[in-house]
Amino acid sequence: MSATIETLEAMERPPVSMASRLQGELLEVSMGPQHPSTHGVFRMNVALEGEIVRKLKPVFGYLHRNHEKIGENTSYLGSMPYTDRLDYFCSMTNNWAYALSVEKLAGIEVPERAEYLRVILAELTRLQNHASLLGFLLSDMGAWGTPLMYAFREREKILDLFESLAGSRMMCDYMRFGGCRVDPSDEWLAQAKQIAERFPKFLDEFEDLILGNEIVIGRTQNVGKLSAELAVNAGITGPMLRACGVNYDIRKVDGYGFYPRFKFRIPLGEHGDTYDRLMMRALEMRESVQILKQAFAQVQPGPVMNPKAKIRAFRPPVGEAYGHIEAPKGELGFYLISDGSPNPYRYRVRPPSFINLTILEDMCLGHTVADVMVILGSVDIVMGEVDR
Amino acid sequence: MSQIDEQLRTELQRQGVWVTSMQDLYNWGRKNSIWPLQFGLACCAIEMIATAASRYDIARFGGEVFRPSPRQADLMIVAGTVTKKMAPQIVRLFNQMADPKYVIAMGACAISGGPFKQGYNVLKGIDRYIPVDVYIPGCPPRPEALLHAFMELQRKIDEQKLTGADKAEFLKPDQPSEFPVPRFGRHDLEPRANPNVFQPPVLER
Known part of the structure; x- marks a missing residue:
């Protein structure tokens, strides 16, 4: 240090x-x-x-919008819409991480269907986040427009699903403590299944077009190398850590939600360079599709909300809780301290983007200034989460 | 000029002669090639990108040329929460844009601070420092809403006069093109608003 x-x-x-x-x-x-x-x-x-x-x-700090301070002055449920605006690509996973911490704090059970829905929505979020990230990364590299257009075409399909379910394209505010807000219809599930099944087609097309491209390989291989040791010591999580070859995925390690029920593999990189980080996203999307297929096959009708969960005048017992999930960008955690009042006494977010950004200098030293943009793009940051 | 008889004009058009005024031609060209500044602040910027991307395709309205440099841009879309750290940079960017220049305040945060209004670090609306032409409510506004704002701006440009007493503001020599950049004071930005641009609403009791 x-x-x-x-x-x-x-x-x-x-x-x-x-x-x-x-x-x-x-x-x-x-x-x-x-x-x-x-x-x-x-x-x-x-x-x-x-x-x-x-x-x-x-x-940092150009987008510091006082998320944590506002969270300490708002009721537990009142913070849920603010979590949408943390990492504004992945509002569903933000909701889940926050709901998970409050459920730990208050000891609320979640019905089975709601757990499946959470997995489905989180994996759909991962698909659209990784797809847009690849688009942005390639436009940073100079492939201006086209990959981003392809990625956003797929993203819009998933956003349509979110909109028809939660009423908003980006700021879904869908999860609640003890379940989910609305029950999706069978048509919605069928439509989502169709989109998930057709997603590999887009991946094939995208990989054929871009990932084997000579310029992409030249710009990314051996650029921004990160050693596994430094990544672990700096607390890096998510695809960035796995690109260094460290097998750490909270879906496997912690097994929150229903993830232990699904069969999926964790892609691992070897070199820890920008190309590995890029490939990690492409491979993770394929695994997400596998999880989605299993989830659609297993999900059963039932309640989506725990009837015992209290929404109004919610006061969790005195205590503290830390809930974390594998968000598309890494480990997203919420640390809450309750003093028995309607507001949390302390509300802390463990943002993956911010912590993944701390080793930016180590990765960029010795590279050209044009590579800095590519390395930064491969870290996958969203300023709403970095600055909060 | 614009006093040409409407009937004569349609008659000429039927014969293949297109008669227009300098003002109409100038505004027609301007309104159909608005180059926005490629500049995003927060969540709304993603919807701005979605507007420019495949499904919504802002190119249909002539606004797809996002310029990263303010010197080449006509329109600033303030897309997202403006913090007190960022506000001076935004005013500076706006000052660097060449006249005629327009501003769209996209989303609740750019209009008033939005959901983050109670925050100590959030500016309560970008219209405190720079003049805003079109406001779009929403958190974030849908891409259609941004397209609507774009069309409203085109209508506004189309109606601007080049001559006479009621000519467009940017043609008047005494109108400012640059606005004072706020600085960090002890507690807040100083000044807290530009009085030439923003007057706080008077509460009637």
């Missing part, structure tokens, strides 16, 4: 002393907060020697 602190101090010194330290002329570039490929309002102060990145300092 001391090395990192020294680096930050060096960034704040005037450029002359920095140049003398490194025996080279350094050019400081501020990338962002308005930049076409910083994925939102993220800023990087980069020190360049020629085109090579010598130092990189991320600057």
Whole structure:
């Protein structure tokens, strides 16, 4: 850690002393907060020697919207719509993580059908998140427009499902403590099944078009290498960690929800470079489709809400709970402390994007400035979750 | 100019002669090639991308050329929550855009702070610092809503006059093109609003 602190101090010194330290002329570039490929309002102060990145300092906070403070002043249920706006690509998984922590805190059981629905919606969310991420990553690489159009075509189909179920395209606000808000019809399930079954067709097309492309391979292989040791020490989770070859998936490790009932594999990378991270998303989507197929076959009619769960005037007992799930970006956790009042005493989010971003400098050093955008794109950040 | 007889004009059009005024031609060109600034803040930016992507296809309205540089953009879509850290940058970006320039405030957050209004770090509406042409409510607004706002803006551009006393604001020499950039004060941004652009509503009791 001391090395990192020294680096930050060096960034704040005037450029002359920095140049003398490194025996080279350094050019400081501020990338962002308005930049076409910083994925939102993220800023990087980069020190360049020629085109090579010598130092990189991320600057956060341009989208700090007081999520945690608002959560401490709102009732437990009142925070549910705010969790949609954390990682605005994956509102369903955010809802689930929050509902899971409150259910742990208050000891609420969830009916079987609701658990299946949660798995279905979380995997659909993973499909649309990974598909759009691949689109964005490739447009960062210079494939401007086309991959993103293909990805958004598939994403719109899944958003249609969300809309017909929850009433909103992006901000679903669907899960409740002890179940789900509405029961989907059989037609909805049939439609969702159809979309999930046709999804591999898109994946085949997409992989044929892009993943074997020479330029993509040239731009991503051996770029932004991350060692398994550093990834574990820095607390990296999600596809980024698995791209380094570490077999850690909370769906398997923790077995929350009904995930132990499904047969699926965890794709693992070898090199920990950008190409592995990219492939990890493509392979995970195929596994998600497998989970979805099993879930559609197993889901049975029944209640979607625990009748004992209290929605109004909900006061969990004094205590604390941490619920975490494997969100598409990594481990998303909510830590709640209850003092018996209608509001949480402490409301803390463990955001995967933010923690995955902490090793950005380690991955970018020694690469060209054009690679920084690709590496940042492969981390898969959403600023709503980074800054909260 | 625009005093041409309407009947004569249709008669000429029937003969294959298209008569127009400089103003109509100019505005027709402007309204059909609005280049937005490629600039997203939060959740609404994803819906903005969805509007530009395959299904909704903003190119049908001539607005698909998203420019990353403010110098080349005509329209700023303020898509998302404006925090107090970001507000000075937004005003600066708006100042860097060339006239004529327009602003769409997309979503509840850009209009008023939206669901995050109670937050200590959230600006209660971007119209405190820069003039806004079209507001779209919603959290986030659907892509159709953004297309509607785009069409409203096109209508507004079409109606702008180039000459006379009621000519468009950006043609008047005494109208400001740049707006003061707020700075961080001890507790809040200073000034808290630009009085030339924003007057707080007066409460009637």
